[in-house]
Amino acid sequence: MRKLALLALLTALPAQSQESIDGNVRTLAGQMTDQYASLVAKSIVQQTEPKTGRVFVTFSIEGFNGGNNVQPYLAVYQPEYKKQDSPPFAAIGEAKFRLIGVAKLCADSQQHYRSDSLQFSEDSIRGQCAEGRGASAIVSEFQVIVSDYTVSLLMGQR
Numbered sequence: 179m180r181k182l183a184l185l186a187l188l189t190a191l192p193a194q195s196q197e198s199i200d201g202n203v204r205t206l207a208g209q210m211t212d213q214y215a216s217l218v219a220k221s222i223v224q225q226t227e228p229k230t231g232r233v234f235v236t237f238s239i240e241g242f243n244g245g246n247n248v249q250p251y252l253a254v255y256q257p258e259y260k261k262q263d264s265p266p267f268a269a270i271g272e273a274k275f276r277l278i279g280v281a282k283l284c285a286d287s288q289q290h291y292r293s294d295s296l297q298f299s300e301d302s303i304r305g306q307c308a309e310g311r312g313a314s315a316i317v318s319e320f321q322v323i324v325s326d327y328t329v330s331l332l333m334g335q336r
Contacts, residue, residue, distance in 0.1 A: 199224060199255055199275055203235050206253060206280065214244040221250075223293065229300050231257045232324065233275065236283070236293065247287035252303060254278040254324050279329025281322050283307060289318070301325065 200222060207217035221238035233255040240248045256276045259269035283291045284307035295306040303322040308315040321332045 196224060198273075199233055199235060202255065202275055202277065203237050203253060206277065207237060207239055207251075210251075210280075211239055212242055215239050215241045218248065225296075225298055227298055227300060232278070232300075233257070234298055234303060236291070236296070242287075245287075248290065249287060250283040250291045250307075251280055252283055252322055252329070253280045254322075254329050256326070278324060278327060281329050281331040283320060283322075283331075285318075285333060291320075292317075 203222055204217060204219075211217070216239065218238040218240050221236070223236045225234045226232070227234065235253045235255065236250060237253070238248050238250045242249065254277075256278050257273035258276050259273055260271055261267045262270060283305065286307075286309065289307040289309045292306045292308055295304075297304045301324050303324070304319065306317050306319050308317045310316060318333065323330045323332065
């Protein structure tokens with residue numbers, strides 16, 4: 179019986195953290211929008227970096243200034259746990275996801291990021307933004323550097 183309860187708890191944790199991060203992203207997007215813009219709910223995509231546990235979330239906001247535009251963003255969250263007061267200082271309870279930072283992925287609202295181009299590592303994300311579609315698309319690369327407390331966007335060349 180205990181094994182069943184433990185298994186249920188372990189399988190529920192990823193869903194709880196995903197819901198928690200989705201809520202954090204919705205709150206963040208709400209703080210970033212103007213009176214016309216809104217979060218594109220279906221654009222929220224999460225990827226967890228296994229070594230650090232950081233969660234990289236891409237999402238889009240559309241309609242700034244009442245226009246027909248979409249802006250892609252990346253938010254990076256770090257899971258943090260309360261610790262026991264004495265050795266072995268084990269984690270207690272559920273993770274709280276601290277926002278490390280957020281970056282706008284493409285410089286121009288006419289560009290879209292290519293979700294299939296994203297490459298994640300412990301401390302950076304690389305990807306491409308494109309203006310247009312197909313072989314005639316103008317492509318630029320970006321890199322997002324992630325540290326414990328900041329996120330920095332480096333734009334590449336077209």
